[in-house]
Amino acid sequence: MKILGFESSCDETGVALVEADHHGPPRLLAEALYSQIDMHAAYGGVVPELASRDHIRRALPLAREVLAQADCTLAEVDLVAYTRGPGLAGALLVGAGIAVALAAALGKPALGIHHLEGHLLSPFLGEAAPQFPFVALLVSGGHTQLMQVDGVGDYRLLGETIDDAAGEAFDKSAKLLDLGYPGGPALSRLASQGNPAAYALPRPLLHNGNLDFSFAGLKTAVMTQARKLGPAMSDQMRADLAASTQAAIVDVLVAKSLRALKDSGTQRLVVAGGVGANLRLREKLNAGAAKLGARVYYPPLALCTDNGAMIALAAALRWQRGLAPLETDGAFDIRPRWPLAELTSTSA
Ligand code: KG4
Ligand code: ZN
Numbered sequence: 001m002k003i004l005g006f007e008s009s010c011d012e013t014g015v016a017l018v019e020a021d022h023h024g025p026p027r028l029l030a031e032a033l034y035s036q037i038d039m040h041a042a043y044g045g046v047v048p049e050l051a052s053r054d055h056i057r058r059a060l061p062l063a064r065e066v067l068a069q070a071d072c073t074l075a076e077v078d079l080v081a082y083t084r085g086p087g088l089a090g091a092l093l094v095g096a097g098i099a100v101a102l103a104a105a106l107g108k109p110a111l112g113i114h115h116l117e118g119h120l121l122s123p124f125l126g127e128a129a130p131q132f133p134f135v136a137l138l139v140s141g142g143h144t145q146l147m148q149v150d151g152v153g154d155y156r157l158l159g160e161t162i163d164d165a166a167g168e169a170f171d172k173s174a175k176l177l178d179l180g181y182p183g184g185p186a187l188s189r190l191a192s193q194g195n196p197a198a199y200a201l202p203r204p205l206l207h208n209g210n211l212d213f214s215f216a217g218l219k220t221a222v223m224t225q226a227r228k229l230g231p232a233m234s235d236q237m238r239a240d241l242a243a244s245t246q247a248a249i250v251d252v253l254v255a256k257s258l259r260a261l262k263d264s265g266t267q268r269l270v271v272a273g274g275v276g277a278n279l280r281l282r283e284k285l286n287a288g289a290a291k292l293g294a295r296v297y298y299p300p301l302a303l304c305t306d307n308g309a310m311i312a313l314a315a316a317l318r319w320q321r322g323l324a325p326l327e328t329d330g331a332f333d334i335r336p337r338w339p340l341a342e343l344t345s346t347s348a
Pocket of ligand 2: 140274
């Protein structure tokens with residue numbers, strides 16, 4: 001079974017080919033990615049209309065590249081998967097339209113995949129795949145959620161952000177420090193030269209007893225501190241403020257993830273989404289989990305941010321469990337807003 005997957009929910013066009021059978025884990029045969037980051041950087045954030053137009057330009061050339069890499073013809077593709085949501089409506093429509101049209105032309109089925117399901121199953125493309133059940137921390141530019149995952153398509157929300165996402169907190173703080181867009185990786189690079197205890201920043205909802213997050217207040221605290229330092233802010237102060245910001249975000253993510261592990265009695269934590277690439281987050285989670293006798297699973301570093309491989313993989317895991325309808329009528333829809341927990345009732 002060869003599955004061609006398309007990801008186009010935001011500012012990355014990703015295409016990948018995954019092979020699956022009923023015996024072992026799915027295998028990634030080839031993948032290609034085009035990031036629009038440079039195009040959007042000039043505007044300080046993603047411009048949805050530009051994103052949609054660029055997905056149109058990139059998707060089919062990337063698909064050709066992937067098939068050539070895998071030495072596979074289009075006729076050998078058995079299923080075309082695409083990101084159905086959540087994400088930018090126009091960007092999703094491009095990927096869905098191309099995938100479903102391609103499937104119809106090939107006389108093969110198409111399958112819409114939930115973007116966050118792709119993220120949380122992406123460690124299955126790593127060297128050691130986790131067993132079910134596990135707790136998943138999904139931390140991206142748009143989402144911060146803790147989920148209980150009992151199987152493919154069986155997801156229960158444990159807690160989520162009530163305002164900004166963790167990635168947004170990184171990006172907005174980075175903007176305040178003039179670090180460009182997207183600021184997460186830049187802020188974490190600068191933070192490595194700073195003192196994380198230099199400025200006392202809030203750890204919102206750290207002790208509120210549940211698994212929800214809030215990051216909007218942190219951004220305001222960073223702004224207040226940056227203004228206080230004003231034009232006198234030295235390079236070292238900027239690095240210290242970056243390190244303190246990163247420490248505040250990471251502390252909350254770690255504390256809540258460990259609490260979720262304890263509450264659920266599970267010994268496996270999966271971390272997925274762009275912020276999962278953050279090295280301080282990885283160090284602190286690994287150390288905290290080890291104390292609980294638990295283990296943390298990450299996707300390969302290159303698959304932490306958006307990519308086509310996770311979409312093809314999620315389709316493959318669904319197909320292996322009989323959760324992928326193999327008949328489609330060429331009709332499709334997209335779900336720009338789509339709670340992940342909804343999958344549990346629709347696939348049961
Ligand atoms: O999953 P993703 O690629 O896209 C979304 O679905 O949102 O995540 C992108 C987010 C951005 O906010 C970016 O700043 C953040 O992940 N990010 C990081 C790092 N790498 C990416 N944040 C902190 N540290 C990093 N190393
Ligand atoms: Zn994502």
